[in-house]
Amino acid sequence: MLTMEHKSNLSEIGVILRQAREAAGKHQEQVAELIGVPRSTLGRIESGKVTPTWALVLAFSEALGLQPVLVPHGKARAVEALLSTPSSADAPPLLGDKW
Numbered sequence: 001m002l003t004m005e006h007k008s009n010l011s012e013i014g015v016i017l018r019q020a021r022e023a024a025g026k027h028q029e030q031v032a033e034l035i036g037v038p039r040s041t042l043g044r045i046e047s048g049k050v051t052p053t054w055a056l057v058l059a060f061s062e063a064l065g066l067q068p069v070l071v072p073h074g075k076a077r078a079v080e081a082l083l084s085t086p087s088s089a090d091a092p093p094l095l096g097d098k099w
Helices: 004-023 028-035 039-046 054-064 073-083
Strands: none
Touching: 004 039, 004 054, 028 039, 028 054
């Protein structure tokens, strides 16, 4: 059963996909053509008005060179913490490396 939190997370996929597309320097038209959907559909996904199917998430990921990952609920916070760590220039050195 989907809770309100899960539904909220699903609607955030569009924002994440838009950010990834923009970071890749691609326009909606380019990505829409690559994944085989109208640009208007892509716009609705990115705005959170439509939740994409898993097949579309995979196609979008492939078009942008991303790897979607399924994370168990109990591990989500740990994964988020790993992804939000500072860049290697800001991070402390690994064991044996100089600061």
